[in-house]
Amino acid sequence: MGFEYCKKIRLLLYWLILLxxxxxxxxxxxxxxxxxxxxxxxxxQIILIDTLFCxxxxxxxxxxxxxxVVSIDALCIPCKESLLYWNLYLKELPLKKIIxxxxxxxxxxxxxxxxxxxxxxxxxxxxIDKNDIFYKINKISENPYYQAMIIDSKNKILFIGNPICDxxxxxxxxRTIMEILKNxxxxx
Numbered sequence: 635m636g637f638e639y640c641k642k643i644r645l646l647l648y649w650l651i652l653l654x655x656x657x658x659x660x661x662x663x664x665x666x667x668x669x670x671x672x673x674x675x676x677x678x679q680i681i682l683i684d685t686l687f688c689x690x691x692x693x694x695x696x697x698x699x700x701x702x703v704v705s706i707d708a709l710c711i712p713c714k715e716s717l718l719y720w721n722l723y724l725k726e727l728p729l730k731k732i733i734x735x736x737x738x739x740x741x742x743x744x745x746x747x748x749x750x751x752x753x754x755x756x757x758x759x760x761x762i763d764k765n766d767i768f769y770k771i772n773k774i775s776e777n778p779y780y781q782a783m784i785i786d787s788k789n790k791i792l793f794i795g796n797p798i799c800d801x802x803x804x805x806x807x808x809r810t811i812m813e814i815l816k817n818x819x820x821x822x
Contacts, residue, residue, distance in 0.1 A: 703737075725799060784810055
């Protein structure tokens with residue numbers, strides 16, 4: 635093997651080890667659903683900050699009857715990669731026009747993020763929150779399992795749990811959406 639090949643392997647191993655020590659908390663200790671945490675949040679009201687810079691602002695309907703609100707830490711590689719999963723997942727859901735997905739991403743470089751969105755065909759309103767205002771005001775959990783919620787028109791939380799993280803949460807999330815559509819008599 636050549637020197638350059640060994641150097642590339644060493645660099646790759648270095649980055650893999652470094653990624654293992656990042657601040658992203660997708661560890662096993664957080665891979666559970668705590669019904670007490672969910673129940674604590676249900677019915678609480680959150681504050682949506684729509685004065686932040688928004689990618690795909692023309693798609694944002696602040697008067698939507700329901701919203702799926704997702705907060706993502708773009709400094710965390712796995713968290714940022716979850717945008718790809720959200721993009722695919724939301725296309726599967728029967729959101730009709732009464733459920734508006736909205737993303738809040740704490741990212742310092744909005745131009746870099748915009749380029750990534752174009753590359754992945756991400757077509758949902760996304761607010762860039764470089765000062766973590768959304769996180770701080772709403773006291774959003776650092777646990778990725780609780781960084782997605784479904785809210786009503788008064789911004790009251792109907793469901794909290796990240797369907798990208800866990801199959802059980804995915805089923806609960808989808809049941810909540812189907813119930814919303816059924817109550818609004820919009821089921822196919």
